[in-house]
Amino acid sequence: MIFRTATRQDLPAIIALLGDEERVIDPATVQVDEAYARAFAAVEADARNEMLVLDEGDGTVLGYLQLTRVPGLGRHGQERALIEAVRVRADRRGAGLGRELLTRAVARAREHGCTLVQLTSDKRRTEAHRFYASLGFARSHDGFKLTL
Template sequence: MIFREATRQDLPVVLALLADDGTERAGVSGAHERAFAAIEADVRNELLVLVDADEVVGCLQLTYVPGLGQGGRERALVEAVRIRADRRGDGLGAELMRLAVERARGRGCGLVQLTSNKRRGAAHRFYERLGFARSHEGFKLHLGQDPDQHPEP
């Protein structure tokens, strides 16, 4: 297994992983290209992949958020955690999360946090097995904008 930063060549596979649960659409759009370029250019963002035998089998995004809490230490926000459907149950998700937590700890983060869709009960049990606690209620406000309809900043 190799754990590394994603490259542009990984983008179609990462998007397919995200689309697997029906929450995203598959295929690389201009908005995806811009988002990948922004993540790649930002020292506080990492799109990471887990590779087995030259195939991407998992991914996640880590965003390091500065703040005054946690003694002024950054927190690591974990998003877009996915393991390829045919490889689930092999311990790859736990390994991916272990590596992400290790990376955050090495950066000096005070905590690792994530949100998970309320419909993903199996994911919630998975995160709890890894030691994550349900400590907060999350809220989102969808703005209803199509990112492909807006010019680059």
């Protein structure tokens, strides 16, 4: 298993992971439109953002997340990390890949001097919530969103 930064070639596999949590989508069938390409380029160009993948070793993407380092005045100016879009391919769940992916992402945040890691998860993803709790994440806040 290889933990690495996502490349542009991984984009179809990442879109497939984000598109359907319940089944495996063949990345060869995924259309990478201009919006996805533009978003990937923007995240890739931002030094505070990382798109991280677990690669089977042959280029097959089995897991993905985005790690963003956020500076701020809260917590006495300590930088925090935000983890978003955590996905493991449906047919590979339960084998420890998500644990490996998140453990490595937390280690990356620590290496960058972050003193807090936070993540959000859709309220309907109750299995994911149990998983995050098993890794030591605590439900400490309620989140709110405003669609623009």
